[in-house]
Amino acid sequence: MAETQSYRREVTVKSEHGLHIRxxxxxxxSAMKFQSRIHLxxxxxxxxxxxxxxxxxxxxxxxxxxxxxxxxxxxxxxIEHLAALFDSGFAPTPAEAKPSAAVSVx
Amino acid sequence: MLIKRGIAVSxxxxxxxxxxxxxxxxxxxxxxxxxxxxxxEISRFRSAVEAICQEIGDNERLAxxxxxxxxxxxxxxxxxxxxxxxxxxxxxxxxxxxxxxPEFAVSRVFRxxxxxxxxxxxxxFADRAVDLYDLEKRLLKYLLGEKREELSHLTSPVLxxxxxxxxxxxxxxxxxxxxGFATEVGGETSHTAILAGALELPAVVGIGKFLxxxxxxxxxxxxxxxxxxxxxxxxxxxxxxxxxxxxxxxFSKRLESLRQLKSETQDGVPITLCGxxxxxxxxxxxAHRGAEGIGLYRTEFLYLESQREPTEEDHYQAYxxxxxxxxxxxxxxxxxDLGSDKMPGALKAEYPDEVNxxxxxxxxxxxLQHLDLFKTQLRAILRAAVHGDLRVMFPLVxxxxxxxxxxxxxxxxxxxxxxxxxxxxxxxxxxMMVEVPSAAVLADEFAxxxxxxxxxxNDLIQYTLGVDRGDPAVASLxxxxxxxxxxxxxxxxxxxxxxxxxxxxxxxxSSDPMFLPLLIGMGIRQFSVTxxxxxxxxxxxxxxxxxxxxxxxxxxxxxxxxxxxETFLRGELKKICPDSAP
Numbered sequence: 001m002a003e004t005q006s007y008r009r010e011v012t013v014k015s016e017h018g019l020h021i022r023x024x025x026x027x028x029x030s031a032m033k034f035q036s037r038i039h040l041x042x043x044x045x046x047x048x049x050x051x052x053x054x055x056x057x058x059x060x061x062x063x064x065x066x067x068x069x070x071x072x073x074x075x076x077x078x079i080e081h082l083a084a085l086f087d088s089g090f091a092p093t094p095a096e097a098k099p100s101a102a103v104s105v106x
Numbered sequence: 107m108l109i110k111r112g113i114a115v116s117x118x119x120x121x122x123x124x125x126x127x128x129x130x131x132x133x134x135x136x137x138x139x140x141x142x143x144x145x146x147e148i149s150r151f152r153s154a155v156e157a158i159c160q161e162i163g164d165n166e167r168l169a170x171x172x173x174x175x176x177x178x179x180x181x182x183x184x185x186x187x188x189x190x191x192x193x194x195x196x197x198x199x200x201x202x203x204x205x206x207x208p209e210f211a212v213s214r215v216f217r218x219x220x221x222x223x224x225x226x227x228x229x230x231f232a233d234r235a236v237d238l239y240d241l242e243k244r245l246l247k248y249l250l251g252e253k254r255e256e257l258s259h260l261t262s263p264v265l266x267x268x269x270x271x272x273x274x275x276x277x278x279x280x281x282x283x284x285x286g287f288a289t290e291v292g293g294e295t296s297h298t299a300i301l302a303g304a305l306e307l308p309a310v311v312g313i314g315k316f317l318x319x320x321x322x323x324x325x326x327x328x329x330x331x332x333x334x335x336x337x338x339x340x341x342x343x344x345x346x347x348x349x350x351x352x353x354x355x356x357f358s359k360r361l362e363s364l365r366q367l368k369s370e371t372q373d374g375v376p377i378t379l380c381g382x383x384x385x386x387x388x389x390x391x392x393a394h395r396g397a398e399g400i401g402l403y404r405t406e407f408l409y410l411e412s413q414r415e416p417t418e419e420d421h422y423q424a425y426x427x428x429x430x431x432x433x434x435x436x437x438x439x440x441x442x443d444l445g446s447d448k449m450p451g452a453l454k455a456e457y458p459d460e461v462n463x464x465x466x467x468x469x470x471x472x473x474l475q476h477l478d479l480f481k482t483q484l485r486a487i488l489r490a491a492v493h494g495d496l497r498v499m500f501p502l503v504x505x506x507x508x509x510x511x512x513x514x515x516x517x518x519x520x521x522x523x524x525x526x527x528x529x530x531x532x533x534x535x536x537x538m539m540v541e542v543p544s545a546a547v548l549a550d551e552f553a554x555x556x557x558x559x560x561x562x563x564n565d566l567i568q569y570t571l572g573v574d575r576g577d578p579a580v581a582s583l584x585x586x587x588x589x590x591x592x593x594x595x596x597x598x599x600x601x602x603x604x605x606x607x608x609x610x611x612x613x614x615x616s617s618d619p620m621f622l623p624l625l626i627g628m629g630i631r632q633f634s635v636t637x638x639x640x641x642x643x644x645x646x647x648x649x650x651x652x653x654x655x656x657x658x659x660x661x662x663x664x665x666x667x668x669x670x671x672e673t674f675l676r677g678e679l680k681k682i683c684p685d686s687a688p
Contacts, residue, residue, distance in 0.1 A: 051192035059226040
């Protein structure tokens with residue numbers, strides 16, 4: 001079994017409208033690509049980042065500071081990838097803007 | 107005992123235990139399942155999720171192709187919501203551990219999340235509850251849709267109550283066990299109502315909300331002649347209705363004996379009674395009832411029956427089947443008469459901004475905007491026409507330009523078939539429905555170019571009076587006897603006569619014996635009617651003389667309100683056939 005790693009990092013919601021349905025879709029879609037368990041924490045609340053429904057219940061506004069918590073074999077990669085998503089404000093990745101480009105990603 | 111009133115759409119009386127169909131209003135029929143059914147129920151839930159994911163995926167692709175990726179985003183969000191593992195786990199847990207039915211569990215979990223969204227104190231997230239309700243609806247529709255199919259596995263007779271029945275559901279009703287039905291929505295001219303008539307099931311539609319007052323298994327009475335549904339009747343009422351059920355049966359037997367008799371007036375003028383059909387399978391039944399042809403074959407079900415557009419072969423086979431029942435008599439095929447809102451799949455999405463379907467892209471307009479679709483149907487018609495007296499008719503023609511265009515396309519198809527050396531008939535008569543007031547007003551101009559008229563009274567009345575019969579709030583304003591309608595009819599008949607083209611009436615109005623003397627008196631000699639009304643109409647015809655009919659028509663045209671016209675006609679009918687329908 002792969003070695004389990006744990007990472008935590010503070011992230012800021014930079015998308016224009018906060019964690020709306022669209023950023024939540026992108027975030028959950030990305031999180032699901034990793035094996036690790038991925039959570040987002042805010043005081044008194046923890047949600048599963050692979051569940052779009054859960055993410056939405058955060059109702060995180062623009063500027064909100066959240067804690068990203070990742071445990072699992074690919075945690076290091078996951079936390080980098082997801083933190084970068086937060087930093088980019090969940091701009092559509094080339095893969096989404098143009099489905100045909102999907103194969104070239106990575 | 108509780109009495110509910112709706113619109114009587116198919117005569118007869120039925121008494122028996124009730125079966126309530128859920129769906130749409132989302133009354134969940136069964137909240138719990140037995141423990142040994144849990145695995146089966148979970149896999150039923152999973153296939154429902156798979157099915158709706160596929161549906162959403164299709165929408166996503168379509169939106170992305172037609173509208174752009176940004177519009178497709180909402181569907182990818184829906185897809186993520188539907189696939190949400192946590193959500194799926196929670197629902198499955200309720201089914202497994204609490205023996206909830208999938209419907210109940212889905213509704214429970216989705217509503218909990220929706221409530222949480224609404225409680226977040228942020229308008230945006232509160233509004234997202236709508237997305238959850240939408241998904242819940244899709245899932246329930248699918249889950250209950252499966253339940254609905256159990257209708258085909260009935261083992262004892264029931265009366266069916268539902269919020270709504272789609273035409274295909276109605277057509278699929280098992281006549282062995284379904285003795286009658288009643289629905290909350292629907293109008294006299296809805297396809298469901300028309301089908302109920304064809305199936306000869308007593309039916310009442312447009313009752314309004316009433317399903318909450320009934321529980322499954324209760325005894326009810328459906329009186330399809332008077333439009334009443336009686337829930338939990340008392341002994342007196344039951345006795346009265348049992349007697350009327352018997353009377354109705356013997357009345358039907360008497361009509362049966364009329365089937366072989368000629369349809370002509372006392373003074374020997376033949377009146378042609380053809381049948382209206384929706385499915386090719388109905389052609390044979392129509393022939394048995396004594397129909398002298400098919401005056402209106404509504405081809406819509408070819409489009410509605412499956413999710414794909416029908417192929418030329420689908421059309422061809424259907425038309426040939428009808429011709430087998432009527433090898434030498436006229437069979438009039440009406441080209442596609444659907445609104446884009448009713449079209450399956452892709453076409454519907456092409457008109458996202460459609461505000462009022464009745465006044466938008468439908469019928470001939472849809473055909474003229476989608477020539478591939480139109481030509482496919484026309485090719486099949488021309489090809490099938492070699493096997494009998496097939497004729498083609500365009501619906502909803504509102505201007506001469508439209509008719510000319512349609513006729514030109516038909517000409518193109520003729521050329522194509524000629525070039526390809528495919529057998530077909532070239533001289534197929536081309537007619538039109540007169541159902542938009544503009545066509546009735548300009549009947550004289552149309553009659554110069556058209557081979558025959560068929561007056562579609564359902565739409566003609568709807569458009570002339572501006573009333574949707576399916577809307578219970580205004581349904582009572584829909585009156586076939588309105589003097590404006592009589593005047594339009596008179597104009598159309600006069601124009602047809604002047605230009606020596608045939609004119610028939612194919613709307614619901616012609617299936618009502620009350621209007622028959624009036625229409626014959628106006629000079630109409632051909633009717634296309636719901637097949638099972640043929641014997642009854644024949645009885646009226648055989649008791650009538652042309653002189654008498656003309657006197658009735660002339661008098662009816664002197665009244666200035668619908669109520670007076672209809673009261674007069676009802677009185678005359680009683681005189682002609684003192685013991686008409688009970």
